[in-house]
Amino acid sequence: MNRETLINHVAKTTRDMWDRGWAEANGGNVSLRLNDEQNAAFAGLQGQSEWIQLSVEAPSLQGERFIFTGTGRYLRNVEIAPERNIGLIELNNNGTAYRILWGFEPNGRPTSELAAHLLSHATIKDSTNNYAHAVIHTHTPSIIALTYAFADLSTAKLTALLWRMHAECVVVFPKGVEFLPWMMAGSDDLGQATAAALRQRTLVVWEQHGIVGTGRNLDEAFGRIYVAEKAAEIYLACAAAGGVKKTLTDAQLQAIAGNFRCNWEPSLLAGWPGV
Ligand SMILES: [Zn+2]
Known part of the structure; x- marks a missing residue:
């Protein structure tokens, strides 16, 4: 699986949610914890943000990477501009903070x-x-x-x-x-x-x-x-x-x-x- 295939699959899912009337305005949000193959497709990325503190702690997710839909973003728009409406985040070594590796352009964040x-x-x-x-x-x-x-x-x-x-x-x-x-x-x-x-x-x-x-x-x-x-x-x-x-x-x-x-x-x- 390459990067484009994975992004297209996320976009297909959010488009289906919109088509069925499940994601009015900026309603609905999606997250996918990357497996080894998907992580390989996103290898070599540098942090695009500082470490951002989480309101909760998730130590068992240390170092994990996720595709998330963005806060305030419309799921129906993921397919036309994925780099604006979804993003890739990475958790730190104790699951207390995250940073953005890709997406959420220009200054977005993951879902609320x-x-x-x-x-x-x-x-x-x-x-x-x-x-x-x-x-x-x-x-x-x-x-x-x-x-x-x-x-x-x-x-x-x-x-x-x-x-x-x-x-x-x-x-x-x-x-x-x-x-x-x-x-x-x-x-x-x-x-x-x-x-x-x-x-x-x-x-x-x-x-x-x-x-x-x-x-x-x-x-x-x-x-x-x-x-x-x-x-x-x-x-x-x-x-x-x-x-x-x-x-x-x-x-x-x-x-x-x-x-x-x-x-x-x-x-x-x-x-x-x-x-
Ligand atoms: Zn909701």
């Missing part, structure tokens, strides 16, 4: 959700044994609508609802979706809560705001978000068409999970019995 992304990367690097490298945060309208439509949403209720409304869900996110009550965007509290949730889950919903998805690469993180959003769309379409008349049963979901050998959490099914 930098803390949430880095804490999430620290968790998933550890919890997936270095498998997961991608974190996407975006504003999926149907998932967000569910957080307004129910007064009593919980991790179990949201997970069971999505699992029961789309047969792929239990396969794509067998550990469920964490539901976090509203917290201030960009805050370290939200970052800490998200990272803690990612120890068990691959998706975290932020009440009245959006979703965070993780995966081995951008395709996997994007795909998990898309499947959850699709299930929410199906639920809302049924509700608009007179109400949900039937849902996937416990037995059907047991069969699907068994067929695909999912390491899932069937106890979450009790969160929403369906109809």
